[in-house]
Amino acid sequence: xxxxxxxxxxxxxxxxxxxxxxxxxxxxxxxxxxxxxxxxxxxxxxxxxxxxxxxxxxxxxxxxxxxxxxxxxxxxxxxxxxxxxxxxxxxxxxxxxxxxxxxxxxxxxxxxxxxxxxxxxxxxxxxxxxxxxxxxxxxxxxxxxxxxxxxxxxxxxxxxxxxxxxxxxxxxxxxxxxxxxxxxxxxxxxxxxxxxxxxxxxxxxxxxxxxxxxxxxxxxxxxxxxxxxxxxxxxxxxxxxxxxxxxxxxxxxxxxxxxxxxxxxxxxxxxxxxxxxxxxxxxxxxxxxxxxx
Amino acid sequence: xxxxxxxxxxxxxxxxxxxxxxxxxxxxxxxxxxxxxxxxxxxxxxxxxxxxxxxxxxxxxxxxxxxxxxxxxxxxxxxxxxxxxxxxxxxxxxxxxxxxxxxxxxxxxxxxxxxxxxxxxxxxxxxxxxxxxxxxxxxxxxxxxxxxxxxxxxxxxxxxxxxxxxxxxxxxxxxxxxxxxxxxxxxxxxxxxxxxxxxxxxxxxxxxxxxxxxxxxxxxxxxxxxxxxxxxxxxxxxxxxxxxxxxxxxxxxxxxxxxxxxxxxxxxxxxxxxxxxxxxxxxxxxxxxxxxxxxxxxxxxxxxxxxxxxxxxxxxxxxxxxxxxxxxxxxxxxxxxxxxxxxxxxxxxxxxxxxxxxxxxxxxxxxxxxxxxxxxxxxxxxxxxxxxxxxxxxxxxxxxxxxxxxxxxxxxxxxxxxxxxxxxxxxxxxxxxxxxxxxxxxxxxxxxxxxxxx
Numbered sequence: 005x006x007x008x009x010x011x012x013x014x015x016x017x018x019x020x021x022x023x024x025x026x027x028x029x030x031x032x033x034x035x036x037x038x039x040x041x042x043x044x045x046x047x048x049x050x051x052x053x054x055x056x057x058x059x060x061x062x063x064x065x066x067x068x069x070x071x072x073x074x075x076x077x078x079x080x081x082x083x084x085x086x087x088x089x090x091x092x093x094x095x096x097x098x099x100x101x102x103x104x105x106x107x108x109x110x111x112x113x114x115x116x117x118x119x120x121x122x123x124x125x126x127x128x129x130x131x132x133x134x135x136x137x138x139x140x141x142x143x144x145x146x147x148x149x150x151x152x153x154x155x156x157x158x159x160x161x162x163x164x165x166x167x168x169x170x171x172x173x174x175x176x177x178x179x180x181x182x183x184x185x186x187x188x189x190x191x192x193x194x195x196x197x198x199x200x201x202x203x204x205x206x207x208x209x210x211x212x213x214x215x216x217x218x219x220x221x222x223x224x225x226x227x228x229x230x231x232x233x234x235x236x237x238x239x240x241x242x243x244x245x246x247x248x249x250x251x252x253x254x255x256x257x258x259x260x261x262x263x264x265x266x267x268x269x270x271x272x273x274x275x276x277x278x279x280x281x282x283x284x285x286x287x288x289x290x291x292x293x294x295x296x297x
Numbered sequence: 298x299x300x301x302x303x304x305x306x307x308x309x310x311x312x313x314x315x316x317x318x319x320x321x322x323x324x325x326x327x328x329x330x331x332x333x334x335x336x337x338x339x340x341x342x343x344x345x346x347x348x349x350x351x352x353x354x355x356x357x358x359x360x361x362x363x364x365x366x367x368x369x370x371x372x373x374x375x376x377x378x379x380x381x382x383x384x385x386x387x388x389x390x391x392x393x394x395x396x397x398x399x400x401x402x403x404x405x406x407x408x409x410x411x412x413x414x415x416x417x418x419x420x421x422x423x424x425x426x427x428x429x430x431x432x433x434x435x436x437x438x439x440x441x442x443x444x445x446x447x448x449x450x451x452x453x454x455x456x457x458x459x460x461x462x463x464x465x466x467x468x469x470x471x472x473x474x475x476x477x478x479x480x481x482x483x484x485x486x487x488x489x490x491x492x493x494x495x496x497x498x499x500x501x502x503x504x505x506x507x508x509x510x511x512x513x514x515x516x517x518x519x520x521x522x523x524x525x526x527x528x529x530x531x532x533x534x535x536x537x538x539x540x541x542x543x544x545x546x547x548x549x550x551x552x553x554x555x556x557x558x559x560x561x562x563x564x565x566x567x568x569x570x571x572x573x574x575x576x577x578x579x580x581x582x583x584x585x586x587x588x589x590x591x592x593x594x595x596x597x598x599x600x601x602x603x604x605x606x607x608x609x610x611x612x613x614x615x616x617x618x619x620x621x622x623x624x625x626x627x628x629x630x631x632x633x634x635x636x637x638x639x640x641x642x643x644x645x646x647x648x649x650x651x652x653x654x655x656x657x658x659x660x661x662x663x664x665x666x667x668x669x670x671x672x673x674x675x676x677x678x679x680x681x682x683x684x685x686x687x688x689x690x691x692x693x694x695x696x697x698x699x700x701x702x703x704x705x706x707x708x709x710x711x712x713x714x715x716x717x718x719x720x721x722x723x724x725x726x727x728x729x730x731x732x733x734x735x736x737x738x739x740x741x742x743x744x745x746x747x748x749x750x751x
Contacts, residue, residue, distance in 0.1 A: 045396040133552035155555030263396030
């Protein structure tokens with residue numbers, strides 16, 4: 005009897021959040037699933053069931069594959085570069101290998117205080133080949149014939165990766181720093197007594213104890229990378245020649261510019277399947293107990 | 298105790314919300330209200346408010362409720378879905394607005410075109426437009442959309458700079474190339490040309506003009522109506538080659554490929570380049586950045602003596618804009634609103650307010666046209682009224698997007714002229730096979746503009 009009334013009270017507490025969750029998440033997702041099998045222009049309630057037509061179209065659409073490739077490229081690049089750089093900086097800062105460690109801790113975290121839109125606008129200006137700060141800085145060293153950065157397909161892709169890395173490193177650094185600071189000093193002292201230098205301490209103490217955290221952050225980065233939209237939309241608008249088109253910007257183009265909401269939803273479903281699988285992967289990786297000291 | 302106070306406070310707020318709440322402005326105006334929603338962009342909103350005042354003056358028993366926003370289209374979308382749209386509407390240009398027609402949301406305006414014009418009872422409303430400007434808003438012979446402005450596009454040059462150096466405005470492409478060479482050699486670092494590289498569609502004005510001047514009206518029509526092979530014709534390859542040549546000969550300001558429209562136009566105003574392609578909106582767009590005494594003038598994209606299109610022919614277009622939603626509460630009032638808004642009287646006001654010209658006959662006599670736009674109207678005269686207008690960009694947005702992308706790649710030398718036309722033809726083929734794409738097949742009206750018209 006007691007148990008039952010507890011359960012009822014529990015439901016009562018959960019209910020408000022659950023109602024919101026169902027109304028604004030579960031129901032729209034379910035509707036989107038339906039729309040992905042329909043032709044819908046998004047301007048009236050006129051909906052036409054087309055079966056797997058949208059999926060057929062998607063598999064035969066070269067722009068879709070290009071967007072998927074670019075999205076994967078951005079995701080993999082940031083997924084590889086960010087953890088390495090964040091690890092490097094956080095070790096340097098926590099192990100006091102640089103002067104002014106506190107200053108760098110704050111500076112590297114700075115981009116996280118700015119919105120993605122502001123970051124995109126900032127870099128868009130900085131990367132202007134004529135009066136941007138980057139080109140002018142390089143010209144100080146006598147470099148001429150500089151690329152037009154966002155105007156060149158290959159460079160535009162690299163620039164997007166660079167900006168994504170710049171914006172993300174600080175956040176992951178904070179995660180790693182807290183993990184490193186959680187490692188008891190005894191471990192390092194013991195390593196020192198055994199004659200280990202800074203490199204060996206890192207290899208045998210810091211890195212193994214951080215590997216769990218690293219795995220999780222990589223999955224975070226992957227999830228984040230597949231949703232890339234705002235940076236690209238502002239810096240390059242997917243260009244030049246779709247060189248930086250991502251799934252999210254291609255969805256936007258189809259839905260809001262071309263009036264193909266049905267097809268756009270189909271692409272969104274494919275994106276959902278990818279990110280959902282990654283989320284499952286992250287749960288799988290986190291199933292192990294965290295290291296306790 | 299504290300929680301009781303909280304509950305009392307919340308209850309108090311709830312009660313107060315009945316007294317202090319936002320009011321629906323439209324409902325305040327009563328039952329007889331015509332509602333207009335307009336895209337708020339470079340033209341501002343004054344011309345809209347003026348038209349509302351004129352409407353209320355003509356119909357004292359009806360209130361006009363008008364508003365605008367840069368995101369007017371997104372904001373009204375839910376109302377279209379709910380079947381409760383405004384009575385007259387202009388969303389935005391660069392989206393596929395034809396989907397509204399496909400879903401049956403757009404009311405035909407044929408009856409409106411036959412009614413007497415506002416303030417000119419001896420003419421029908423349809424007769425007051427510049428020749429040829431109504432056709433882009435028609436489908437299957439019926440009128441659905443009406444234009445907002447008359448844009449003339451070509452290459453703008455810095456008149457002061459040209460006078461100072463004694464540079465002559467070229468008529469043919471060969472003369473143009475010679476001029477570019479001269480500027481490069483003697484211009485003290487001034488680049489002959491820049492363009493809005495981030496949006497290659499602006500350079501598209503030069504490219505498509507070259508295509509027209511090589512291939513003439515027949516080719517233009519074949520391309521617009523997606524005839525098989527039209528987008529792979531040799532004239533298109535030649536125009537692509539000529540476009541690339543400007544880069545090969547180093548006539549384009551370095552860094553151009555990444556300039557946004559405002560950046561490129563600003564750089565041109567600063568005198569780093571002598572010429573830039575654009576439409577007549579250029580002057581009003583840059584009006585706040587114009588250096589003292591700066592004079593901008595337009596020239597048609599130079600042509601070919603042996604080409605099929607006239608050497609001096611110039612691009613002039615009036616993109617479809619305004620429409621009346623079928624589900625509106627008062628579609629007839631919406632049409633009446635358009636009849637008044639696009640009248641000769643208000644079009645003259647538009648010229649004074651905004652600086653751009655609306656395609657309404659006589660309006661340019663009633664108001665002072667700014668010198669830059671005047672030079673564009675003069676260029677139409679000088680061409681003997683031979684204007685041209687590619688309609689695929691408004692008919693087939695996907696083709697326009699691919700044109701933009703492929704042209705950017707062509708100018709960047711990432712692809713060859715042959716590959717460029719291959720891509721364009723492939724996209725045309727994709728649209729031909731796509732059952733969802735609305736197909737257009739109308740011929741452009743003979744757009745010969747008489748002197749009286751301008």
